[in-house]
Every structure is written in structure tokens, then in C-alpha cells.
Amino acid sequence: xxxxxxxxxxxxxxxxxxxxxxxxxxxxxxxxxxxxxxxxxxxxxxxxxxxxxxxxxxxxxxxxxxxxxxxxxxxxxxxxxxxxxxxxxxxxxxxxxxxxxxxxxxxxxxxxxxxxxxxxxxxxxxxxxxxxxxxxxxxxxxxxxx
Numbered sequence: 001x002x003x004x005x006x007x008x009x010x011x012x013x014x015x016x017x018x019x020x021x022x023x024x025x026x027x028x029x030x031x032x033x034x035x036x037x038x039x040x041x042x043x044x045x046x047x048x049x050x051x052x053x054x055x056x057x058x059x060x061x062x063x064x065x066x067x068x069x070x071x072x073x074x075x076x077x078x079x080x081x082x083x084x085x086x087x088x089x090x091x092x093x094x095x096x097x098x099x100x101x102x103x104x105x106x107x108x109x110x111x112x113x114x115x116x117x118x119x120x121x122x123x124x125x126x127x128x129x130x131x132x133x134x135x136x137x138x139x140x141x142x143x144x145x146x
Contacts, residue, residue, distance in 0.1 A: 001100075002098065003098075003102075004095070004096050005123075006019050006025075006092075007093055008089070008090060008092055009092065010057050010063075010088050011063045014126055014129070018133070022076070024076045026076060028069065030045075032045070040060035042065075052085050054087060055086050055087065057088055058087070060136060066089075071090065072087055073090065074086065074087055075091065079133050079134060095124070103120045115132075116131055116132055118130045
């Protein structure tokens, strides 16, 4: 079975998300910080009258906070019936892969990242980490910001 993925970069690494979970890709918009949210929740933005919580994906993966610039983007995803944004360095392209080519993530190293990885895929001579979007949002902490 074919899967379409959107690839993007975070902290020099290539990631992908299933295109069916993505509602839109927005240019960088400054976020409004919220009190008492986890360190990886950058804040919220107004998305056509709706409060959209925005996750700093680099911080969520344990790589430190992103110093966002106008070159960054926000990928708006639908997770558990709620829209949320992910700050990424840049969005690359749409790729198609066979589901059976997705390999399990390694069990050693990068303990903070592996729980959020659905699998690894070799796409166009590069290794791409396919994110498990529900796992990224598994805690109720993001819902608090909304």
C-alpha cells in the first residue's frame, strides 16, 4: 500500500508525517506564550478565530528550544480531533513510499526521540524518520494550551 508523506527538517534531521493528518502549512507567525505549559509548548496562535496550540518540535524531541525566524514554518495537524501546530525549520516535499518499506526505529540511543518515531524509511538516498503524531501528543499537556 502507498503512503504519502510530507518531509520537513528539524534541527538538521529529516522527518515526515502522513499527509492525511496535515491540514495546512503556514508561514511562521509569532506565538503567544502561555503560563504553566510544558517547555515544548511554544504558545498559541490565532488560526481564523480558533486558538491553535503550537509545539516546538525540536524541544519536544529533546533537542532544545527553537529560536524561530521568518524562515520557519508551522505545520497544522489534526490529532485526536484537535488541531495543533508544529514548529519546523523548513518543509521539503511530498514523497510516496510503500508501507512495507517502513522499518522499526532502533532500540538503542536517542531514548527521548524513539517513542515518537513510527519508523524509518530510506527515501531518495536519505534516512527519514516518520513521526508518530498521536505519540507526540499523548499527554494532555497540549490540550491545556488550547
